[in-house]
Amino acid sequence: MSRQRRSFFAYSSALLGLLSLMAVACFHFPELLTSKEFRAAYNEQFARHLLLVGLAAAFAMGTWAILRDRNKRIAMIGVGSATLAVLLGGTNVQFDAIGKTPYSLGLDWFVISLFFSALVFVPLEHYLGKRRISPLRPGWRTDVTYFFMSHMLVQFILILVTASTSTIAGLAAFPALKDAIQSLPVWAQFLIAVFVADLAQALLHRAYHNIPWLWRFHAVHHSSREMDWLAGSRIHIVEIVLTRSAVLLPLLILGFSTPAVNAYVILVGLQAVLAHANLGVRFGWLEYLLVLPRYHHWHHARHKDYLDVNYAIHLPLVDMLMGTFKLPPKQEDWPEEYGVMKLETVPRGILRQHLMPFQGGKKFDEYVD
Incomplete structure (x- = not known):
């Protein structure tokens, strides 16, 4: 049957x-x-x-x-x-x-965010998707659980991040530099904040890929075998704290105004979902100005030629400066397969994936597929 x-x-x-x-x-x-x-x-x-x-x-x-x-x-x-x-x-x-x-x-944050994200991206991916995949693809329950965890624990994550950055930022305060930055219009502060935060995150992102013990945490994020709006939620909680600390620290040290930082936080939320979304739209020259789906999808490609490229989250310019920018010349070219190169190193399920980085490169019988 x-x-x-x-x-x-x-x-x-x-x-x-x-x-x-x-x-x-x-x-x-x-x-x-x-x-x-x-x-x-x-x-x-x-x-x-x-x-x-x-x-x-x-x-x-x-x-x-x-x-x-x-x-x-x-x-x-x-x-x-x-x-x-x-x-x-x-x-x-x-x-x-x-x-x-x-x-x-943050149960209210989870409910409202999931509702509107699904309302917008499920129809978009159905009609504009590069690959024909169901919203109920394999692994969707795991990713919804990650989505739930990160939204429910938002205040605790913020406490951890704030605790890990506030003291350092206070010791490294530069009043003259803060005054100079805050004298700029909010839109100018926002643009500078995006570049500074993206550079800090890209450097850490590259470290995730090149330092074995950090890679074990980041491998969880790369273990998704399909890319859609929900796939970006699959992030180990240790990586969430490390990444948000690395991004928040330079913004605190440089003294960007609260409106500029809030605008940046909104951009992070929108672009994180968009970059992972299954959208086959041709964006043309915009792909060289902003990180869009095809750009980030190649970062997630299960392809030996794309293991050390496209680390930026917002601006391809950051990768150009780092020497890690790479895109196929034809906009019709998309990855054929996603996921880590060694599938057996990442198990299924959020609990086992959170334990995995502490198990020293163990191979699993039931792994992501």
């Missing part, structure tokens, strides 16, 4: 139903589950309207899948989760003023 084809409506219902249930939990426990920094980016009314849309879509898509007898168990997860969300108060959950807590999780 042939395997039943996965239903887009069933899985979408499950996703939206579970996200809706998480959103209701955020309304019940805002001090614990929502990030103070991210709450400033949206208001309560927006969150309630978004929850209503999620609930309605989960019920509609799940019911349609059940009536069509397509992945009914998955569809029932969506309908059941949405029903439980409504029983727990739905869009009518009331709460008092949000108090201060020493820490909080």
Whole structure:
């Protein structure tokens, strides 16, 4: 008997139903589950309207899948989760003023970010994708778990990064240089910050590839066998802390203004998703100005000629200065295969992948494929 084809409506219902249930939990426990920094980016009314849309879509898509007898168990997860969300108060959950807590999780950041990322990139990759791959490709559960972890732990990661950079930045302060930089317009500070941060990150990125013990952490990111908007989420937590520290440190030392740094952070989030996305659009000369999908895809290529190239995250100029810029001349040329050269060195699953760097280059029977 042939395997039943996965239903887009069933899985979408499950996703939206579970996200809706998480959103209701955020309304019940805002001090614990929502990030103070991210709450400033949206208001309560927006969150309630978004929850209503999620609930309605989960019920509609799940019911349609059940009536069509397509992945009914998955569809029932969506309908059941949405029903439980409504029983727990739905869009009518009331709460008092949000108090201060020493820490909080970023469940609201995960819910909203995943919802809008999927809403934008799933259709784009379907119609403009270079490769015909399903959003439910092998490894998607692992990558969603990475996405969940990095968003839920955002405040703790920021605490670790801040602790590792603030003292050094304070010791290396240059008041005259800070005053000169902050006297510039915000747009000029932003452009300089992008170049400085990209250069710092590219140097560390190259170290990841050339120092064996660092590579074991970075190999997790390169283990994705398909490239899409979600693949960029697969990053070991040690690498997240190291990379964000390396980027934040020069920005703190040089004294860029808060608006300039915030603008840079927004760019990082957008370009990280875009660079990994499965988009076969021809960008022409822009590929030499900005890091776009084809440029970064060649960095992830399972190809011996592209093992030490294209380290920049934002500006190909950085690779040109480092001597590591490389692109095939024809825009039709894309990698045929992605992943680490030695597949057996990276196991499946987020837990085993987090333990892998500490196991000294061990080979695994169940590895990424």
